[in-house]
Amino acid sequence: MPLLPYSYTRSANLNYPATFWRSLLLFNVYRMVVASILMIAALSFQMKGDTDLDLQPGSLITIVSAYWLFSLVAFGTIRARWPMFNVQLSVQVSVDIIIMVTLMYLNGGIRSGLGLLLMPYLAAAGLISRGRMTLFHAAIASIGVLAEQTLRMLLQENNATDFGQPVLLSIGYFATAWLGYRLAQHATESEKVALQRGIDLANLAQINQLIIQDMPDGVIVIDEKGVIRSRNQQADRLLGPPPFRERLTLSDYLPELELAAKGWLEGHTQGDLVLKTNSGKQIHPRFVPIAANRAAGAVIFIEDVHRQQALAQQMKLAALGRLTANIAHEIRNPLSSIGHAAELLSEDKSDPLTVKLTRIIRDNTRRLDGMVQDILQLNRRDRAQPEQIRLAGFLDSFIEELSQAExxxxxxxxxxxxxTLVVGFDRNHLHQILWNLTRNAWRYCKQAQGSIRILARHDGNQGWIDVTDDGPGVPPEHRAKLFEPFFTTDDSHGSGLGLYIAREVAAANHASLDYVAKKSGATFRLTCRIWQ
Known part of the structure; x- marks a missing residue:
């Protein structure tokens, strides 16, 4: 078991932070101030020639000078951080105790009052060491005071009566040391709490920064003068890159946005304000005050109008899909009845007009039934069961089946x-998509040899299948609406759901279906995953 309550190791010395050494430096400054005051007092006694002192002023000056030189040397050891922290602290406090006990002995003992000067030393040492060595130092001081009184009694000096005052002074040392220990412990706990709160705040700030950076809307924070304090990357994407400048303002991005911000800070209502950026994008700025008073600044959320419209369109299409699915269920039964009645009427061949009208009813009934089937397939698009499909064999059988049916x-x-190309796809879904694309290609191509070309390749982990025809292609004004439901350029044959359903089915298989613009013909590309 070690004799001392701390470790004199190099690793322990390296673990002490800079604040400990700074406190030790301030402690030594206090030591030098006390030594200087004692030096001035000794010189004053010498100049006055005071004969009431038990110690000659010359001897007092010698002891105090040595103490002052020790404090001066301590500045160098503290700056060099050698020897180790605990060694320096114990040596310095031990010298303080020896000097004060010596002065107390040579100046009349406990009655001189010099023993009280040790209490600030013990309290400061306890705070510096954070309570690790406080009681140890108090014990050394108590031993020194009691030893001084014992020496006086052994020498049978007149002023050495009993141990009452030294014991009370020792109790004061331990009380001071205990108080310093408690204060140091409280300071350590407060420091830990402050450090943990600092870590929590840093983590929270980092989380907030990540959330702001990943927001789909642009975010700009301005102060009361309109100077930008913070922004995310989406703001730069929407407004364009700002110039390289230390203090950015909204005018560096968009002058109209700065005017809107000034009006808002002055209390004006902006409403549904839509601005156009230098790149042609339409944005909708939304101002939120930082504090209760608008003049303190604002957080500006910049919303992409095109993205809002796209989201609204998706919600509209989703609602439309649910509505049409419900309608399809409701009209399926009466549609079957109409078709069955038309089949019965077609058995009567006596009247040519009846035969013609019956054929019209039957053809349109089949067309409506096909639309109902297409709509109902939308509800089954998420039931994809991907499997390993070798495209070479799959396309051979697919073309044979398509040629016979169409x-x-x-x-x-x-x-x-x-x-060797193998993809991961639901077999029925892949069949449905290619059937729709190939049938559309046959409808618009020249219907000659090689009019339809199916090309399958892979690039890394992705494979793609192109279906190309030699027809007139899709006009540029129609390309943006190709995959919208009920959009068609052929009212006599198409329902306008084929491409929409094909893209939805592709998305259910984590694939994509897109139109590829080329100089001639129409090309639709199905991009899917390679089976691994």
Missing amino acids: RIPANCIDIQIEE
């Missing part, structure tokens, strides 16, 4: 595919 000559479809 009466398409096999030589009109040219297939170019990598033999």
